[in-house]
Amino acid sequence: MGLKRNVSLATALRYKGQGPFLTYILHRIGGLGMAVFITIHILASFVGGKAGVFVNSIYENWLFQIFIFFCVLFHAINGLRITLLDLFPKLLEHSREAIWIEWAVFLPVYGLAVFVIVHTALGG
Numbered sequence: 001m002g003l004k005r006n007v008s009l010a011t012a013l014r015y016k017g018q019g020p021f022l023t024y025i026l027h028r029i030g031g032l033g034m035a036v037f038i039t040i041h042i043l044a045s046f047v048g049g050k051a052g053v054f055v056n057s058i059y060e061n062w063l064f065q066i067f068i069f070f071c072v073l074f075h076a077i078n079g080l081r082i083t084l085l086d087l088f089p090k091l092l093e094h095s096r097e098a099i100w101i102e103w104a105v106f107l108p109v110y111g112l113a114v115f116v117i118v119h120t121a122l123g124g
Contacts, residue, residue, distance in 0.1 A: 019099045023078055030075035037068055043063050062121035069113050 007012045044055035058064055085091050089099065 019096060023081075023099055023102070026074055027078045027082075030071040030078070033068065033071035034075060037071070062117050065117050066114055069117070070110060073110055073113070074106060077102055 040055065041059070044052060047055070081098050085095060085098060
């Protein structure tokens with residue numbers, strides 16, 4: 001018999017998991033964002049005409065590029081953190097510190113990328 005959980009959406013949103021829970025959710029959002037992007041990209045390659053131009057205009061939008069770059073970069077860095085903690089189980093007691101290091105790497109790299117994307121979008 002499966003595990004039965006009666007947790008409402010409101011209860012789940014009030015969960016105070018802090019850093020580990022946030023990285024868990026963002027990792028899933030990043031993976032889903034990349035999967036949707038790749039699926040649409042493959043399907044768009046078979047479509048021509050106005051639909052193809054429309055899909056390409058979405059890809060060229062700077063807001064979409066910022067979102068996809070967030071998905072890819074966060075998913076990659078968080079995946080690296082998860083891999084390191086899996087390979088070296090003694091580091092699990094320092095998982096919160098690893099999350100802080102992850103954010104310390106992610107934020108400057110992402111910030112620089114957003115700056116370049118916006119600067120290019122504004123004609124710089």
